[in-house]
Amino acid sequence: xxxxxxxxxxxxxxxxxxxxxxxxxxxxxxxxxxxxxxxxxxxxxxxxxxxxxxxxxxxxxxxxxxxxxxxxxxxxxxxxxxxxxxxxxxxxxxxxxxxxxxxxxxxxxxxxxxxxxxxxxxxxxxxxxxxxxxxxxxxxxxxxxxxxxxxxxxxxxxxxxxxxxxxxxxxxxxxxxxxxxxxxxxxxxxxxxxxxxxxxxxxxxxxxxxxxxxxxxxxxxxxxxxxxxxxxxxxxxxxxxxxxxxxxxxxxxxxxxxxxxxxxxxxxxxxxxxxxxxxxxxxxxxxxxxxxxxxxxxxxxxxxxxxxxxxxxxxxxxxxxxxxxxxxxxxxxxxxxxxxxxx
Amino acid sequence: xxxxxxxxxxxxxxxxxxxxxxxxxxxxxxxxxxxxxxxxxxxxxxxxxxxxxxxxxxxxxxxxxxxxxxxxxxxxxxxxxxxxxxxxxxxxxxxxxxxxxxxxxxxxxxxxxxxxxxxxxxxxxxxxxxxxxxxxxxxxxxxxxxxxxxxxxxxxxxxxxxxxxxxxxxxxxxxxxxxxxxxxxxxxxxxxxxxxxxxxxxxxxxxxxxxxxxxxxxxxxxxxxxxxxxxxxxxxxxxxxxxxxxxxxxxxxxxxxxxxxxxxxxxxxxxxxxxxxxxxxxxxxxxxxxxxxxxxxxxxxxxxxxxxxxxxxxxxxxxxxxxxxxxxxxxxxxxxxxxxxxx
Numbered sequence: 001x002x003x004x005x006x007x008x009x010x011x012x013x014x015x016x017x018x019x020x021x022x023x024x025x026x027x028x029x030x031x032x033x034x035x036x037x038x039x040x041x042x043x044x045x046x047x048x049x050x051x052x053x054x055x056x057x058x059x060x061x062x063x064x065x066x067x068x069x070x071x072x073x074x075x076x077x078x079x080x081x082x083x084x085x086x087x088x089x090x091x092x093x094x095x096x097x098x099x100x101x102x103x104x105x106x107x108x109x110x111x112x113x114x115x116x117x118x119x120x121x122x123x124x125x126x127x128x129x130x131x132x133x134x135x136x137x138x139x140x141x142x143x144x145x146x147x148x149x150x151x152x153x154x155x156x157x158x159x160x161x162x163x164x165x166x167x168x169x170x171x172x173x174x175x176x177x178x179x180x181x182x183x184x185x186x187x188x189x190x191x192x193x194x195x196x197x198x199x200x201x202x203x204x205x206x207x208x209x210x211x212x213x214x215x216x217x218x219x220x221x222x223x224x225x226x227x228x229x230x231x232x233x234x235x236x237x238x239x240x241x242x243x244x245x246x247x248x249x250x251x252x253x254x255x256x257x258x259x260x261x262x263x264x265x266x267x268x269x270x271x272x273x274x275x276x277x278x279x280x281x282x283x284x285x286x287x288x289x290x291x292x293x294x295x296x297x298x299x300x301x302x303x304x305x306x307x308x309x310x311x312x313x314x315x316x317x318x319x320x321x322x323x324x325x326x327x328x329x330x331x332x333x334x335x336x337x338x339x340x341x342x343x
Numbered sequence: 344x345x346x347x348x349x350x351x352x353x354x355x356x357x358x359x360x361x362x363x364x365x366x367x368x369x370x371x372x373x374x375x376x377x378x379x380x381x382x383x384x385x386x387x388x389x390x391x392x393x394x395x396x397x398x399x400x401x402x403x404x405x406x407x408x409x410x411x412x413x414x415x416x417x418x419x420x421x422x423x424x425x426x427x428x429x430x431x432x433x434x435x436x437x438x439x440x441x442x443x444x445x446x447x448x449x450x451x452x453x454x455x456x457x458x459x460x461x462x463x464x465x466x467x468x469x470x471x472x473x474x475x476x477x478x479x480x481x482x483x484x485x486x487x488x489x490x491x492x493x494x495x496x497x498x499x500x501x502x503x504x505x506x507x508x509x510x511x512x513x514x515x516x517x518x519x520x521x522x523x524x525x526x527x528x529x530x531x532x533x534x535x536x537x538x539x540x541x542x543x544x545x546x547x548x549x550x551x552x553x554x555x556x557x558x559x560x561x562x563x564x565x566x567x568x569x570x571x572x573x574x575x576x577x578x579x580x581x582x583x584x585x586x587x588x589x590x591x592x593x594x595x596x597x598x599x600x601x602x603x604x605x606x607x608x609x610x611x612x613x614x615x616x617x618x619x620x621x622x623x624x625x626x627x628x629x630x631x632x633x634x635x636x637x638x639x640x641x642x643x644x645x646x647x648x649x650x651x652x653x654x655x656x657x658x659x660x661x662x663x664x665x666x667x668x669x670x671x672x673x674x675x676x677x678x679x680x681x682x683x684x685x686x
Contacts, residue, residue: 081651091651140506152617156504163483163619167651174613175647177520177533186649190520191613270517270534271617274495276506304518306529308424308434308510 004071005058006332007051007114008325010121011043011078013095017321018050020058021075021329024132026322028058040098047076048111074116075328076104077124083166084331087118090166093185117331122169123160125317126153127327129281133319138278142271143317144171146264147284149185150193154275171271172197178263196264198239198285205242205256209235239285246292254292261286261297268297269304272312283317347414348401349675350394350457351668353464354386354421356438360664361393363401364418364672367475369665371401383441390419391454417459418671419447420467426509427674430461433509436528460674465512466503468660469496470670472624476662481621485614486660487514489607490627492528493536497618514614515540521606539607541582541628548585548599552578582628589635597635604629604640611640612647615655626660 008026009018013036019029032050035042055072080092080099087105105116119127126143135141140156150172154161161168172193173186179195182203186193194200236242236253246253268280280301286293301314319326351369352361356379362372375393378385398415423435423442430448448459462470469486478484483499493515497504504511515536516529522538525546529536537543579585579596589596611623623644629636644657662669 154617157502159500159502161499161618164621164655165619165651167649168617168619170616170619170649170651173616173647173649174517175520175609177518177523180520188647188649191647266518273513273516274497274511274614274617275504276508276511276513278507304516304531304534306510306513306516306531308508308513312507 006073006075006329007054008075008329009047010324013079016046016050018054019325020054028054030054036096040102044107072114073332074114075331076118077121077324077328079121081166082118082120084119121324122151123153124324124327127330128319128323129317130155131330134281134315134317135279140277142277142280144282145284146286148198150197174267176263176267192263192267196260201256201260202239202242204259208252257293258296261293262300265297265300266304269301272309273306280314281317287316349672350397350417351672352390352419353667356422359389359393361397362668363397371397373397379439383445387450415457416675417457418674419461420464420667420671422464424509425461425463427462464667465494466496467667467670470673471662471666472660473498474673477624477658477660478622483620485620485623487625488627489629491541493540517610519606519610535606535610539603544599544603545582545585547602551595600636601639604636605643608640608643609647612644615652616649623657624660630659
């Protein structure tokens with residue numbers, strides 16, 4: 001009797017990515033664009049199609065006994081606030097119209113005849129790094145996903161902390177002095193995401209280019225900050241271009257990343273003083289940056305730690321976009337199938 | 344066969360308080376001054392003496408079969424960072440010289456012939472409120488102890504979060520814009536404890552009286568802030584006198600408490616966005632304040648919450664100084680005796 005196989009699916013606002021996880025190994029990865037504007041039903045149909053394709057491809061590559069559908073389960077990591085007990089989308093952003101309220105388990109079981117478990121995609125990312133990634137073996141870990149937003153997932157003794165309303169892990173929404181008076185995507189103001197996310201760093205850069213030395217720009221910001229711009233280079237239009245400009249020596253681009261990294265590092269230091277995880281794992285697009293981002297992040301992080309927490313390792317995530325798939329599949333592990341319900 | 348009885352001991356820098364917990368009921372409470380300056384050995388001797396007195400008194404009030412010492416256990420909530428697995432003092436402040444490194448279990452078992460379990464006093468406070476206090480029945484809760492320091496304890500599914508180096512729960516050491524550049528007792532700067540603790544609020548008041556409108560004083564602070572002082576009243580020398588002055592209408596005293604309460608409320612809102620507990624319980628000396636402190640605390644707290652966390656209840660602790668005793672005794676509950684080891 002072979003070990004049951006899982007189809008893991010990562011449902012994002014722009015892409016649906018799936019793969020098979022058999023005996024803990026991810027394979028047969030496929031992806032499709034998320035038909036976000038077409039509504040939740042279209043997104044569910046696409047998830048079912050991609051999952052079926054993964055099963056067909058992987059089943060074909062195994063012994064005949066594996067073809068029995070009863071062997072397969074589906075594990076989902078999805079954008080939005082997901083209640084892992086009811087597998088329902090509690091709330092979602094405008095990137096997925098009509099997504100809020102979707103009953104993932106019943107809708108997908110109806111389309112695939114397979115049992116379904118689901119969790120928020122960042123929570124799945126945290127589980128993945130804890131199962132086979134940078135925090136494997138740690139008794140507790142905090143995963144930080146730093147990109148277009150700042151999210152996270154805290155795991156202790158194999159338990160994913162989901163919390164009241166499944167809202168736990170919103171580490172981008174702690175107060176940050178560097179973000180004073182800046183609007184946050186959550187509707188509040190002054191949260192670290194408003195100065196440390198990719199889009200926020202681009203906004204800081206724009207303010208610096210226009211000579212606006214608001215409290216949100218780096219304390220070291222100087223009146224002649226414009227001089228940092230190379231007048232001949234095009235102005236970066238997105239975070240990726242801004243990262244390239246920083247690598248090319250654009251002083252204001254460097255300062256924008258430093259400002260965001262310092263704010264995030266300081267916030268993470270404070271969170272470590274509260275949670276005291278054995279390790280902090282940093283993933284997401286910003287984690288792909290060079291020392292321009294990592295050095296101020298580590299320095300600001302270390303500066304906030306109380307003596308009892310000093311030396312807490314801050315490391316880079318290891319699994320990239322596969323983390324959410326491995327984490328979603330882990331919802332079916334004997335270990336996590338009970339613990340996913342942990343509050 | 345009666346249920347085993349526990350002697351619960353709360354070891355603070357100035358007072359050692361103990362009582363019996365039998366069938367979940369606290370009784371025969373006794374206390375003695377902590378011989379702090381005499382060193383750890385003297386403190387351990389006093390703990391053993393008070394515990395023996397509690398056992399003698401409570402045993403005398405029960406059936407003869409209860410006299411068997413084998414029935415009794417000791418549960419300790421002690422100042423300092425305590426490792427609940429080894430029952431060792433990991434670190435401590437100057438208020439208890441030589442306390443760091445003390446092996447509570449072996450030292451006290453040697454003095455009493457009783458089994459010993461120990462945890463940090465604020466963690467014990469959190470356990471107590473969760474067992475029979477304001478957070479009883481909640482799947483997760485955060486206890487905030489706001490007084491001479493700002494500490495806390497997070498409990499989820501009956502598990503006390505102790506963390507790496509048993510350092511979890513230091514909620515007073517998250518960054519606060521209102522505390523910018525203020526020294527924190529932890530050795531860092533800008534932590535919320537540096538503006539929100541009782542001593543910090545007194546410091547803010549002193550700055551206001553001297554007309555120092557530093558960033559740490561209330562944003563609403565005006566140049567003519569001195570006018571708020573009633574020239575005939577004595578200048579408050581401690582937090583208790585300052586609270587009385589605030590109740591008597593001293594404008595600067597009110598502003599000092601508002602400044603600390605706003606900073607703490609904001610920090611707690613950010614922490615709730617990360618932990619999403621079902622309830623936040625606020626205890627400690629500051630929780631005894633009137634609406635002068637509670638109103639700005641609640642307002643700043645609510646302002647930070649993300650939509651998914653809005654409505655999280657922020658309530659006052661119910662058990663007062665008995666919480667640490669009931670929590671320390673709970674280390675011996677079948678439920679907590681395993682879970683105390685949770686990381």
